[in-house]
Amino acid sequence: MYELENVLRPYAWGSTTAIAGLLGRPASGGPEAELWIGAHPDSPSTALTSTDGVAAGDGGRQALDALIARDPEHYLGGESVAEFGPRLPFLLKVLAAERPLSLQVHPTQDQARAGFAREEAAGVDRGAATRNYKDDNHKPEMIFALTRFEALCGFRPAAESRAVFRHLAECFGLAGLELPPLIPRLLEDLAQPDEPAALHAAFGRLIAGGENVAQATASIIAALVSGASTGAYTAELSTVVSLNEEYPGDPGVLISLLLNRISLAPGEAVYLPAGNVHAYLRGLGIEVMASSDNVLRGGLTPKFVDVPELLKTIGFEAAGVPRLGAESTMLGQEVFRPPFREFQLQRVQLFPGAEPVPLAQAGAAVIIVVSGAVMLDSPKGDLRLERGASAFLPAAEAPVNVHAVAGATGPALAFAVTTGMKA
The missing domain is CATH 2.60.120.10 (Jelly Rolls)
Incomplete structure (x- = not known):
């Protein structure tokens, strides 16, 4: 190690x-x-x-x-x-x-x-x-x-994005403001019955940029900061305002409304x-x-x-947010297995006196300690890692066990990555 x-x-x-x-x-x-x-x-x-x-x-x-x-x-x-x-x-x-x-x-x-x-x-x-x-x-x-x-x-359903732009159009109407021509065109794009085609058309129109996108973005921002209602879209439209502060007029500001906003x-x-x-x-x-x-x-x-x-x-399919739940393999260990063979993530939390946790290791691994300290042991030796330290664990040294450090007063927390192959 x-x-x-x-x-x-x-x-x-x-x-x-x-x-x-x-x-x-x-x-x-x-x-x-x-x-x-x-x-x-x-x-x-x-x-x-x-x-x-x-x-x-x-x-x-x-x-x-x-x-x-x-x-x-x-x-x-x-x-x-x-x-x-x-x-x-x-x-x-x-x-x-x-x-x-x-x-x-x-x-x-x-x-x-x-x-x-x-x-x-x-x-x-x-x-x-x-x-x-x-x-x-x-x-x-x-x-x-x-x-x-x-x-x-990822892309949200075209109908949801269309609803956001329709809300913006209504805000301009209620305020008696001139509607940017870009918004009706995006509404037409997003109304296409073939959803990938609708998302492709709207994204392509925005990413092309140009004066019409910059002007529409400026008009939308002006309406929002002057008090236009965000309705049910507070998170999305607040994001538009904050992104424009960083990148004024950038096509990505309005592209954000085509995407899932997650926290x-x-x-x-x-x-x-x-x-x-x-x-x-x-x-x-x-x-x-x-x-x-x-x-x-x-x-x-x-x-x-x-x-x-x-x-x-780009894949122009709307999909739900690809959340990844943990598999609890034993007390103190969670494994996150995305559908990729290259990697999986393990979260290991050990309290003082806890039993050691064997890493689910297939091939090589790396580990970083973000709280407390841990002791690693393998058939080839052992290694103590303090908070902030990291290590490479060769495949030939598996299996590796993670131990709580004797005399520790608080929990240790470490993250390890190995391949997604079966151990």
């Missing part, structure tokens, strides 16, 4: 205090958006290898992707290598959003492979702002809320398959995904938006 040092991404939308507060360390003074725990080549964790004779000569530290490359079957397990190749198939992030992230969607595996090959063949630099596919992998993901977590997630309580989770349009708005959570950085953006961002590629990637 290897304790890890991890890369902190300082994106501008990140909280300045949330990750530091969770992990019990001083804040850096700048935005702290994502803590990456894994072996993604863009920001691999560093494994502390000073006690590992096999890795001797590396100065006691080695990038986790390089360590795994020494002996993939030892570190990942033969079944994982056979299915996912010689790379850690998942990535864990601690995510802290103080401001909205971009509206985005992730490709399917086939789309990622084709898009990556196409851009490689065209010679598009992997660091270019116009690059869509950074790697050849898909990026299904899930988010577990540590605090109240606000998000947009997760601490302990709740959702999963996001390929094609799901989403945006995290605010909150602290544990995010888990396949090891990829492929993102097609659709607004709420100054970054590149490739509209044709985006439209090919």
Whole structure:
């Protein structure tokens, strides 16, 4: 087992205090958006290898992707290598959003492979702002809320979105204001009997942007801030106002009205398959995904938006919010199993004197402690982790048990990720 040092991404939308507060360390003074725990080549964790004779000569530290490359079957397990190749198939992030992230969607595996090959063949630099596919992998993901977590997630039924725009039209009529021409056109789009076609038409009209979308957004915002009734749509229309404060006139402001507006309580989770349009708005959570950085953006961002590629990637089916319930495997342990083979998330809470919890480990695992301290033991040795510490658990060292630390005065809480394969 290897304790890890991890890369902190300082994106501008990140909280300045949330990750530091969770992990019990001083804040850096700048935005702290994502803590990456894994072996993604863009920001691999560093494994502390000073006690590992096999890795001797590396100065006691080695990038986790390089360590795994020494002996993939030892570190990942033969079944994982056979299915996912010689790379850690998942990535864990601690995510802290103080401001909205971009509206985005992730490709399917086939789309990622084709898009990556196409851009490689065209010679598009992997660091270019116009690059869509950074790697050849898909990026299904899930988010577990540590605090109240606000998000947009997937298309709502076209009829529900139409009702919101119809309410806005009525507000303009009651106030004697000129109705922006965009609203009747969206009402026509959303009235189409084929729901995917209706959502595609409305989304396509908005993502095209231009002066008519910017003007309509400005008119709607002016009506709302001057006291127009939000009716039954307070959450949705308040979100429109707050998004416009961050990204005035951006197409994503009104696109938000096509999407499910969700609020997760601490302990709740959702999963996001390929094609799901989403945006995290605010909150602290544990995010888990396949090891990829492929993102097609659709607004709420100054970054590149490739509209044709985006439209090919989105699934235009309305669906309920893909909530993910926990399976309680034993006292103190919950397992969240999304319908993806690359990963599952375990939440382990141990009170002083509690019996040890065996991790449901298939292949390699990573673990982070967010409260108290734990002791890990395996057939190859043991490792103590304090609050804020994390570790990589090779497949060859399973099974691993998580123990409460003797003499502890409060509960310990840790999150572990392993593959979604059967242990």
